Amino acid sequence: MTRASESGAGDAASGSPGVVAAADPAGVRLPRPIPDATVSRLAVYLRLLGQFAEQGAATVSSEELATASGVNSAKLRKDLSYLGSYGTRGVGYEVGALQHQLERVLGLDHRQSVALVGVGNLGHALAGYAGFGGRGFPIDAMFDVSPDLVGSTINGIEVGHVRDIETVCRARGVTIGMVATPAPVAQDVCDLLVAGGVESILNFAPVVLQVPDEVEVRKVDLAVELQVLAFHVARRHGVAGTLGSTNGTVNGSVVSPS
Amino acid sequence: MTRASESGAGDAASGSPGVVAAADPAGVRLPRPIPDATVSRLAVYLRLLGQFAEQGAATVSSEELATASGVNSAKLRKDLSYLGSYGTRGVGYEVGALQHQLERVLGLDHRQSVALVGVGNLGHALAGYAGFGGRGFPIDAMFDVSPDLVGSTINGIEVGHVRDIETVCRARGVTIGMVATPAPVAQDVCDLLVAGGVESILNFAPVVLQVPDEVEVRKVDLAVELQVLAFHVARRHGVAGTLGSTNGTVNGSVVSPS
DNA sequence: GCATGTGAAACCGTTCACAGCG
DNA sequence: CGCTGTGAACGGTTTCACATGC
Known part of the structure; x- marks a missing residue:
């Protein structure tokens, strides 16, 4: 009856079912299911939209919002496309409308206890x-x-x-x-x-x-987060040992062939 | 010169290059590069191994360690296979040896400041x-x-x-x-x-x-984590509106066909 | 016989490149 | 012409199924 889920933070998409769009008996507008990875980013976009709004911006381009969020513009556009078309081609996204839409989708208009x-x-x-x-x-x-x-x-x-x-x-x-x-x-x-x-x-x-x-x-x-970082540090310094990497410093690029 | 990374926590595998095995001039044992997703789980396995050790277990099977970690055994075996063969077929993994090996790979034998x-x-x-x-x-x-x-x-x-x-x-x-x-x-x-x-x-x-x-x-x-949860709550309660899902309660399973 | 280790298939998310539209 | 929206290619992760070895 009880199963272990834990779609953890530092985790990629675990075994969890993922988010799916519900059935659509009426044949209404039905956006495709929103990937879990996208949902976390939507929250980030929303925060940045707040900053754009404070600065008095009426619209943002996918490029602007993307670089501010640390993602590339293609990913941002695809993310936003999951919630329908709220952008204007040749112009960008209307800040207020997009904010409102994101809040709705993220369930922030219902107060959570x-x-x-x-x-x-x-x-x-x-x-x-x-x-x-x-x-x-x-x-x-x-x-x-x-x-x-x-x-x-x-x-x-x-x-x-x-x-x-x-x-x-x-x-x-x-x-x-x-x-x-x-x-x-x-x-x-x-x-x-x-x-x-x-x-x-x-x-x-x-x-x-x-x-x-x-x-x-x-x-x-938190401990897992630190351990992942420790792993990267160790890698950079060349863990060596029986694990390959006999040379001192190893930069991030792929070297091992076939 | 400076680029935005942030291979965030709640994130899937972002744009980050991923971890790669270093060159291997000597032709030594060379395990394949360890995926980022695997690294976070290795940290979890390590913690659970500690518990098995406390209980006096000498060996664990992939099945035992997997269910304790909330993953399936195939994934666990593949994860462990990245660090070489430390299991015995027909038996399982030797707890102490595996612990030691994981600590080494995660860089926990070098003190981190x-x-x-x-x-x-x-x-x-x-x-x-x-x-x-x-x-x-x-x-x-x-x-x-x-x-x-x-x-x-x-x-x-x-x-x-x-x-x-x-x-x-x-x-x-x-x-x-x-x-x-x-x-x-x-x-x-x-x-x-x-x-x-x-x-x-x-x-x-x-x-x-x-x-x-x-x-x-x-x-x-933290705020993003909560927002992701809020999203799931909203989904379950049927956000409705223009977003599809007109029926009241929606359980986690996929419904939308073709 | 039983559990590990692993190629191959399936799946999911990201990136690319371009069609479509204001 | 510029920027959005998206089908298609790509790459990484998970799952499957089985060969391998104790």
């Missing part, structure tokens, strides 16, 4: 992270087990006891849960969130969470 | 995050600009002023930099790290960093 479990080191930082509240996702429920924390107020939110997760989440219609607990209890906490009707979980604990198929899990694993 | 810039909300949490020090990456330099923080000691490390980044990083041979500053100064800080010889950067600020080609950047963007 976010719960945070684990208000320790990392959790406390997440609670105060401006990147959420500022035009985004205000956290409106927190949980922990520590007597020092339960009952205290952080950022205007009272920290509840983990045992109340299910009730509170269901009552407030929480849709997104963030797990910032120590690894050993992460799965238990996850189960409670799921029991409370939470459909999406952002997992900071270094464990692979088991969830029902309907629940989406994304993982942010 | 990590610097953290920005000891505010998030940075402070990262400084105390056990996931780094515990069998991993002890942070050994911190920087900020706030007079309240500069000169103070966190986790046994004295916080230096941002203006000293270049000198200190070069002196201590810092290889990995973590940017946990507000967005507006992230690029400046990044430039300082690069000037100090840092080759790999883990970026928590919501900006696309511009770096020279030799520098590897990975991005952890």
Whole structure:
């Protein structure tokens, strides 16, 4: 019944089913399904559109928005094409309209209710992270087990006891849960969130969470990120050993033939 | 000279060149280049191997390790095959040997020197995050600009002023930099790290960093992660509108035919 | 017999190049 | 003429299925 998903952050497209367009009984306008990889970029485009808007730009070309986002223009155009035609040929995209459209597609016009479990080191930082509240996702429920924390107020939110997760989440219609607990209890906490009707979980604990198929899990694993970087450092310095690469410095280019 | 990389976290394999095996002048054992996607999983396998070791297991089968990691066994075997043959047919993998091998490949046998810039909300949490020090990456330099923080000691490390980044990083041979500053100064800080010889950067600020080609950047963007989750929530609830999906509830499975 | 290791096929996402349109 | 939108080519990752070897 429960399968391990974890379409992790540092991950490519894992085994997760990917996003698909729904059935279309009425024969309405039906854009093709949006790839997961595209969705993450849409969020980035949206942020940059905000900056263009602040600067008073009425339109942006795919080239401008693309370089600002660190992608090439072809990819950007293809990404935007998934949500229909909101550009004008020969001109570019109308900033306001595109912003609005992206917000709709990303589900930002419906207010999302976010719960945070684990208000320790990392959790406390997440609670105060401006990147959420500022035009985004205000956290409106927190949980922990520590007597020092339960009952205290952080950022205007009272920290509840983990045992109340299910009730509170269901009552407030929480849709997104963030797990910032120590690894050993992460799965238990996850189960409670799921029991409370939470459909999406952002997992900071270094464990692979088991969830029902309907629940989406994304993982942010800081240690893995660092290890990937360490790997690249090691590569550059020539790991040598029994692993090939006997010469000192190796630059990024392909060398090994046949 | 400087190009935008950002092979971001939530990203699939971006434009980054990918990892390649070096030339092999001597004709030694030469494993094929390791795909980026594989590298992130190797880190996960390594953690789980630690757990198997604690439980006293001498060997693991690909099936065991795979289900524990949330991947299928074929993928795991292919991943491990990139580092040579460390399994025994009919038996499985020898836990200790595999651990050691993974540590070597990931560059964990060389101590990495990590610097953290920005000891505010998030940075402070990262400084105390056990996931780094515990069998991993002890942070050994911190920087900020706030007079309240500069000169103070966190986790046994004295916080230096941002203006000293270049000198200190070069002196201590810092290889990995973590940017946990507000967005507006992230690029400046990044430039300082690069000037100090840092080759790999883990970026928590919501900006696309511009770096020279030799520098590897990975991005952890919490807001983007939440937005991707929000998208999935919206999908499930049927965004409707002009976007297809007129029916109320849509489960994860593919529906749209031809 | 059983589990690894691996070519080959299927799949997905990115890049290219150009047709289409304001 | 310029820029969007997109079919087609490309490259990388996952999956399959089986040969290989203990």
